[in-house]
Amino acid sequence: MGRVGVLLLNLGGPDELDDVRHFLFNLFSDPEIIRIPVPAFQKPLAWLISTLREKKSKANYQVIGGGSPLRRITEAQAQALKDKLQEKGQDAEMYIGMRYWHPYTEEAIASIKRDRITKLVILPLYPQFSISTSGSSFRLLEKLWQEDPALQQIEYTVIPSWYQQPDYLHAMAQMTAKELDQFSNPDEVQIFFSAHGVPVSYVEEAGDPYQKEIEECTKLIIKNLNRPNPYTLAYQSRVGPVEWLKPYTEDAIPELGAKGVKDLLVVPISFVSEHIETLQEIDVEYRELAEESGIHNFHRVPALDTNPLFIEGLANLVVDALDAPSVKLAQVSQLKKKVKMYPQERWEWGMTTAAEVWNGRLAMIGFLALIIELISGQGPLHFVGLL
Ligand SMILES: C=CC1=C(C)c2cc3[nH]c(cc4nc(cc5[nH]c(cc1n2)c(C)c5CCC(=O)O)C(CCC(=O)O)=C4C)c(C)c3C=C
Numbered sequence: 001m002g003r004v005g006v007l008l009l010n011l012g013g014p015d016e017l018d019d020v021r022h023f024l025f026n027l028f029s030d031p032e033i034i035r036i037p038v039p040a041f042q043k044p045l046a047w048l049i050s051t052l053r054e055k056k057s058k059a060n061y062q063v064i065g066g067g068s069p070l071r072r073i074t075e076a077q078a079q080a081l082k083d084k085l086q087e088k089g090q091d092a093e094m095y096i097g098m099r100y101w102h103p104y105t106e107e108a109i110a111s112i113k114r115d116r117i118t119k120l121v122i123l124p125l126y127p128q129f130s131i132s133t134s135g136s137s138f139r140l141l142e143k144l145w146q147e148d149p150a151l152q153q154i155e156y157t158v159i160p161s162w163y164q165q166p167d168y169l170h171a172m173a174q175m176t177a178k179e180l181d182q183f184s185n186p187d188e189v190q191i192f193f194s195a196h197g198v199p200v201s202y203v204e205e206a207g208d209p210y211q212k213e214i215e216e217c218t219k220l221i222i223k224n225l226n227r228p229n230p231y232t233l234a235y236q237s238r239v240g241p242v243e244w245l246k247p248y249t250e251d252a253i254p255e256l257g258a259k260g261v262k263d264l265l266v267v268p269i270s271f272v273s274e275h276i277e278t279l280q281e282i283d284v285e286y287r288e289l290a291e292e293s294g295i296h297n298f299h300r301v302p303a304l305d306t307n308p309l310f311i312e313g314l315a316n317l318v319v320d321a322l323d324a325p326s327v328k329l330a331q332v333s334q335l336k337k338k339v340k341m342y343p344q345e346r347w348e349w350g351m352t353t354a355a356e357v358w359n360g361r362l363a364m365i366g367f368l369a370l371i372i373e374l375i376s377g378q379g380p381l382h383f384v385g386l387l
Pocket residue numbers: 011012013014027032033034053056057068069070126130132133196197198199239270271274275276277
């Protein structure tokens with residue numbers, strides 16, 4: 001079969017507080033994360049937002065020990081997956097490609113070339129597909145492939161999303177059941193799936209299948225769990241002024257409290273590792289909110305991290321992908337029907353002299369706003385909720 005590699009894709013997170021601003025700059029430079037209709041405006045705005053969000057974001061990372069645990073956990077997952085594959089008789093080298101921090105996707109690709117991998121499985125560590133997560137990483141890979149004839153020699157296949165994988169669903173159901181059984185009346189507990197949100201326009205205008213996949217995934221977990229508990233799905237971690245998928249977790253918790261719910265079990269659904277949104281947002285912010293709302297028994301299901309059943313599921317995905325006909329990066333947008341992975345592209349026709357003039361004017365207005373905001377600590381970005 002040649003030399004087999006598995007490329008695990010993930011978002012990445014700052015290793016220490018000094019990395020936060022640069023990490024945020026990388027994140028907001030991505031048009032898949034924040035859509036600036038004028039491409040020339042992307043980097044200045046990324047600089048502006050990262051500069052102004054740094055303080056708030058750093059304070060959150062401080063709460064979880066001064067950095068993201070994502071790199072450490074992803075490395076442990078990679079090692080566990082390698083061992084599991086070996087047990088199944090499949091030797092494979094593991095590579096981690098983060099989108100916005102080290103080890104960057106470009107670094108992983110350089111190692112894959114150096115190791116002369118001939119067959120590669122591309123596996124995002126996001127169970128559900130979103131334009132803003134897996135889609136963004138696939139887009140970057142597509143660009144790297146187009147630019148590099150050496151990469152074009154590698155036989156590769158992509159796993160676009162895998163939320164229906166049976167071992168993953170079993171692992172989620174098992175972890176949920178274990179937490180339910182810690183309550184004094186397990187069957188009465190309200191199960192609360194909290195998914196990472198995305199702006200509504202991603203789903204309604206760009207055709208992101210994320211919401212549909214999240215909804216299907218929660219139903220499959222509930223089916224696997226096979227318990228009588230009531231359950232809710234809400235969306236967390238909203239950033240910026242636009243409308244995101246609803247209900248928002250911060251509204252849904254007080255509503256359940258008002259209905260008399262006392263026992264709540266939060267199940268983080270869109271990410272398989274502990275990270276800032278589980279450790280800080282759920283465990284600290286939402287716990288406080290629940291307490292204020294009269295929900296006194298607030299528990300959370302831990303992230304899967306290196307759960308053996310989950311790792312078994314990942315290994316099965318890799319083995320199956322090696323056997324199946326390959327899926328190409330360019331095919332993913334078709335597979336995910338209607339997904340427009342390049343939302344800003346339709347603006348390219350506008351790169352005229354007039355548009356350039358407007359870009360310049362908009363940039364000047366932006367920088368002026370920044371200076372005012374930096375001096376005064378108040379400004380339009382505070383107003384619209386980006387900071
Ligand atoms: C499936 C998971 C995620 C989706 C969907 C997603 C969309 C999304 N995120 C932002 C803005 C930010 N995300 C940040 C960090 C971050 N986001 C995810 C996951 C998803 N994001 C992870 C795993 C992390 C890293 C966490 C860590 O432990 O380091 C941040 C930085 C942190 C902060 O300041 O809050 C921002 C900002 C948008 C705008 C978006 C959809 C468009």
